[in-house]
Amino acid sequence: xxxxxTPISNDDVVWMEEPEMGFWESTFLPAIFSGLKxxxxxxxxxxxVTQQYPEEKPDLPLNYRGVHRLNRDDKGRVKCxxxxxxxxxxxxxCIDIVAEEAPKDDPLWADRxxxxxxxxxxxxxxxxCGMCEEACPVDSIELTHIYDLTGLTRQEMKFNKExxxxxxxxxxxxxxxxxxxxxxxxxxxxxxxxxxxVGPATQIPQGDKxxxxxxxxxxxxx
Amino acid sequence: MPTVYVNDQPVELKxxxxxxxxxxxxxxxxxIPHYCWHPSLSVVASCRMCLVEVGDKKPDGTVAxxxxxxxxxxxxxxDGTVIVTNSPKVQAAQRGTxxxxxxxxxxxxxxxxxxxxxxxxDFSFKYGRAYSRLAEPKNQKKDKPYxxxxxxxxxxxxxxxTRCVRFTREISxxxxxxxxxxxxxxxxxxxxxxxxxxxxxxxVVDLCPVGALCSKDFLYEQRVWWLKGKNSVCAGCxxxxxxxxxxxxxxxxxxxxxxxxxxxxxxxxxxxRFGWKYIHSEHxxxxxxxxxxxxxxxxxxxxxxxxxxQALTEAAKxxxxxxxxxxxxxxTVEEAYLLCKYLKSLSPAARLLMTPxxxxxxxxxxxxxxxxxxxxxxxxxxxxxxxxxxxxxxxVLHHFGGTVESLDSILAQxxxxxxxxxxxxxxxxxxxxxxxxxxxxxxxKLVIVQDLxxxxxxxxxxxxxxxTSWAERDGTFVxxxxxxxxxxxxxxxxxxxxxxxxxxxxxxxxxxxFHAPTIRQEIAGEIPALAALIVGDLGDEGIxxxxxxxxxxxxxxxxxxxxxGGSRS
Ligand code: SF4
Ligand code: SF4
Ligand code: SF4
Ligand code: SF4
Ligand code: FES
Numbered sequence: 001x002x003x004x005x006t007p008i009s010n011d012d013v014v015w016m017e018e019p020e021m022g023f024w025e026s027t028f029l030p031a032i033f034s035g036l037k038x039x040x041x042x043x044x045x046x047x048x049v050t051q052q053y054p055e056e057k058p059d060l061p062l063n064y065r066g067v068h069r070l071n072r073d074d075k076g077r078v079k080c081x082x083x084x085x086x087x088x089x090x091x092x093x094c095i096d097i098v099a100e101e102a103p104k105d106d107p108l109w110a111d112r113x114x115x116x117x118x119x120x121x122x123x124x125x126x127x128x129c130g131m132c133e134e135a136c137p138v139d140s141i142e143l144t145h146i147y148d149l150t151g152l153t154r155q156e157m158k159f160n161k162e163x164x165x166x167x168x169x170x171x172x173x174x175x176x177x178x179x180x181x182x183x184x185x186x187x188x189x190x191x192x193x194x195x196x197x198v199g200p201a202t203q204i205p206q207g208d209k210x211x212x213x214x215x216x217x218x219x220x221x222x
Numbered sequence: 223m224p225t226v227y228v229n230d231q232p233v234e235l236k237x238x239x240x241x242x243x244x245x246x247x248x249x250x251x252x253x254i255p256h257y258c259w260h261p262s263l264s265v266v267a268s269c270r271m272c273l274v275e276v277g278d279k280k281p282d283g284t285v286a287x288x289x290x291x292x293x294x295x296x297x298x299x300x301d302g303t304v305i306v307t308n309s310p311k312v313q314a315a316q317r318g319t320x321x322x323x324x325x326x327x328x329x330x331x332x333x334x335x336x337x338x339x340x341x342x343x344d345f346s347f348k349y350g351r352a353y354s355r356l357a358e359p360k361n362q363k364k365d366k367p368y369x370x371x372x373x374x375x376x377x378x379x380x381x382x383x384t385r386c387v388r389f390t391r392e393i394s395x396x397x398x399x400x401x402x403x404x405x406x407x408x409x410x411x412x413x414x415x416x417x418x419x420x421x422x423x424x425x426v427v428d429l430c431p432v433g434a435l436c437s438k439d440f441l442y443e444q445r446v447w448w449l450k451g452k453n454s455v456c457a458g459c460x461x462x463x464x465x466x467x468x469x470x471x472x473x474x475x476x477x478x479x480x481x482x483x484x485x486x487x488x489x490x491x492x493x494x495r496f497g498w499k500y501i502h503s504e505h506x507x508x509x510x511x512x513x514x515x516x517x518x519x520x521x522x523x524x525x526x527x528x529x530x531x532q533a534l535t536e537a538a539k540x541x542x543x544x545x546x547x548x549x550x551x552x553x554t555v556e557e558a559y560l561l562c563k564y565l566k567s568l569s570p571a572a573r574l575l576m577t578p579x580x581x582x583x584x585x586x587x588x589x590x591x592x593x594x595x596x597x598x599x600x601x602x603x604x605x606x607x608x609x610x611x612x613x614x615x616x617x618v619l620h621h622f623g624g625t626v627e628s629l630d631s632i633l634a635q636x637x638x639x640x641x642x643x644x645x646x647x648x649x650x651x652x653x654x655x656x657x658x659x660x661x662x663x664x665x666x667k668l669v670i671v672q673d674l675x676x677x678x679x680x681x682x683x684x685x686x687x688x689x690t691s692w693a694e695r696d697g698t699f700v701x702x703x704x705x706x707x708x709x710x711x712x713x714x715x716x717x718x719x720x721x722x723x724x725x726x727x728x729x730x731x732x733x734x735x736f737h738a739p740t741i742r743q744e745i746a747g748e749i750p751a752l753a754a755l756i757v758g759d760l761g762d763e764g765i766x767x768x769x770x771x772x773x774x775x776x777x778x779x780x781x782x783x784x785x786x787g788g789s790r791s
Contacts, residue, residue: 083332084445099442104367113365113376114333114442137332 060145062176065128067146068121068159069167071139071179075108078165079140082116086132086141094125095132119161123149144177224301227279228252229308235299243274243294243305254307255316255345257323257431258383259295261481262488262601263392267296269323269383271345273315275306291315313349320350326361326406328378336433338446342381361406369399370418372438372492373427375410380434382408386426393489393601395589396420410434421604422588424496425489428478439496440476449475452712453762455699457552457610457692458494460579461486461603462701464763465494467693467712474501474693474713484705484763491604498693500651505676507688508717518686523720527728530670530685534568537643537668542569544642548632549619551579551609552649553722554697554709555752556741558618560726561647566622567730573641574624575632576616579609580652605702609650610692614700614752617767621749629655633662643668646679649689649722655679672725688719695721696738698755700767706755707764708738 024030051058071079082099100117102109109115132141144167151157159167171177224235228250235241235249242265244254258269272294277287279302287304291312294305306312323342331337346352363377387399387410398418402411412418418426427437449468456463456477464482468475477498479490509520512529537545547565549558565572587600616626635641644666648654655678663669663682671679672687680686692699694715700706711721720728727736739758746756754767 081333082442085332088445088447101442113330 065143070164085135089131089135094122096120124157144171226299227304246299263388267293277304316349317351334433341431385429394420394422424492452710454709455707456494459605460607460702463490469713472713501691511686513684538568542571546573547645549576550647551612555614556697558615562622564730579607579612611699617751637662645670648673689722690715704767708760
């Protein structure tokens with residue numbers, strides 16, 4: 001029974017004894033001196049390590065996740081299609097979206113079905129995990145490099161659609177927060193300009209003719 | 223006993239059972255994906271999603287397979303039929319079919335209302351392949367925002383299963399929808415100027431396996447995975463359609479019919495489907511109120527209940543024959559029972575009354591023929607009696623020796639002084655009393671109003687008890703045919719309103735928690751006509767109060783043939 005429970009056999013077990021202390025070691029003097037040496041080294045080191053924030057701004061890694069922004073598409077409309085994937089993915093449940101039908105008679109919105117009527121992120125509840133960014137099918141919501149977020153009231157820290165678009169306008173020219181894609185109408189299926197041979201993360205069964213490339217030059221591009 | 227083999231698994235059929243391959247496989251717990259087939263509609267076998275291999279097991283044990291795949295929805299099974307749903311040949315056919323269905327499909331799932339409950343998503347995930355070979359641009363068709371007052375069509379998402387067309391031809395009989403053009407130009411459309419506005423039109427949205435037909439009422443309101451559903455029964459009319467109440471954060475967003483062959487079949491009418499808005503009316507009563515010297519004031523339940531009990535006891539002592547409870551066909555069987563029993567315990571001489579159910583027009587049966595006349599064998603009936611539980615409350619009432627009287631006659635008795643104390647239960651979404659009628663209440667010494675919405679009776683009330691809508695309470699409704707179905711509490715009530723069952727339970731001074739199945743069993747022991755409720759849990763479909771034979775003879779001449787079938791999918 002006991003044998004079954006032990007994952008290693010007794011032959012593999014080596015018993016170790018604590019090394020015995022020598023004379024000097026049992027006086028503890030070498031240890032005391034080595035500690036003193038360390039303290040002296042720090043006392044005589046005059047190179048400063050303190051960062052003079054806010055006069056000096058920190059150099060953050062490129063993948064830093066700060067305040068959100070809502071991107072605009074090439075026509076200046078909010079890219080978000082109000083699919084609510086971000087608020088579904090959000091572990092902190094801090095995104096609240098109300099959707100509406102895009103006005104069909106407005107030529108600016110004629111090619112869109114759905115858009116956010118209101119879009120509120122509670123920046124205080126957010127844990128800045130970036131799940132929303134991952135979930136967004138049109139690359140609308142993104143986390144920027146803004147880290148120094150302050151406000152006087154909790155209400156002020158609930159960012160609405162206008163404010164989030166403003167963050168975009170502020171950060172879009174900053175090389176740290178570039179506009180990464182121009183995808184914006186809808187999901188990838190309606191947006192392919194070139195056809196990937198197979199979808200990503202797809203296992204192709206051996207001999208599936210469907211996965212072979214289409215003969216080129218059959219279709220005229222343009 | 224005929225036996226069918228589904229993927230080597232034997233399935234026994236009843237001798238007179240006539241099934242197709244999809245239904246036979248369902249019995250074995252095997253899913254055959256399908257779009258165009260629906261248990262209530264005719265078979266067209268046009269989507270080709272249900273292709274399976276079929277064969278025949280000979281008495282000598284050999285099996286002869288049909289050399290090609292066949293549509294399972296159109297292939298009936300008989301003794302010895304062999305169905306194979308998972309062979310490489312079938313899988314290749316399923317992948318091919320899905321690739322075709324998706325050729326021109328926009329795949330705009332992020333903005334599609336169906337996403338999360340979409341047949342195309344589910345089957346593509348389970349049976350499809352994750353890539354397409356189409357290199358040409360997709361064929362994009364224009365959306366048709368006006369198919370009907372409640373229906374919009376996203377033409378490019380349609381997979382041309384024609385379920386919607388067949389519904390309007392076979393179930394509603396109004397035939398507004400049709401297929402226009404051919405080949406990849408095929409589209410669903412209405413005749414010019416003839417929108418799909420029949421009283422069953424909302425069902426085409428449920429039938430549509432994809433997000434092509436959408437309900438304008440629900441459009442973009444919620445993502446479906448946020449909705450929490452509770453089984454209930456529509457309170458719109460005495461048909462008592464089995465439904466599901468979909469809510470999120472105590473806001474109802476839609477009602478969906480459930481399949482129930484005992485009640486209505488697979489569908490529901492638009493009056494019921496969109497007629498629940500009063501649940502969130504701003505006129506809802508939110509707090510119990512009592513008339514104090516300072517005027518009518520909101521009070522708490524622990525304050526009002528003893529005061530109310532005392533007032534009723536005094537009234538029963540003073541003049542029991544002048545004390546009456548007025549029941550309503552909108553209450554559940556449990557509430558009626560608790561209230562009647564409580565009143566009779568105060569004084570056996572106290573009177574029990576009930577207002578009749580509102581009747582609007584005549585029963586409306588479908589399908590309609592060319593001239594708008596109902597077919598002799600109706601498949602769906604919207605009843606004129608616009609209350610869910612007249613039958614159930616009447617059974618309780620008659621057991622305790624009460625009578626049905628019109629509101630006018632009750633109020634006349636109040637004016638004449640033959641009634642001094644009245645306990646009025648209402649719960650009707652329409653106004654049940656006019657200003658003029660309410661004035662006769664001035665004569666009464668004690669008026670108790672238990673209602674859902676504000677009404678002209680309130681200024682005359684001594685006690686106001688805020689009840690809830692049917693979607694917020696547990697209980698039993700008995701439909702026109704004597705089918706007892708359970709309703710379940712789907713959401714919490716606004717403010718301090720209590721489910722009516724709890725009000726009656728606590729008023730009666732009972733200890734514990736109002737638990738509908740327990741009360742049901744108690745009722746079954748006491749009222750012989752409701753003895754069938756002894757099971758307590760009525761299940762998803764409910765039970766008939768009388769056995770089938772009795773119901774058939776007792777039921778009125780109208781012979782409803784519910785549209786039945788397996789599960790909707
Ligand atoms: S970063 Fe994470 S917590 Fe913050 S909004 Fe996005 S998903 Fe929610
Ligand atoms: S995931 Fe993107 S498109 Fe969808 S609601 Fe969020 S921001 Fe908008
Ligand atoms: S119909 Fe289904 S597959 Fe098509 S866009 Fe809607 S959810 Fe996606
Ligand atoms: S609109 Fe829906 S139900 Fe009608 S044919 Fe198209 S997919 Fe089928
Ligand atoms: S062909 Fe059988 S379900 Fe459509």
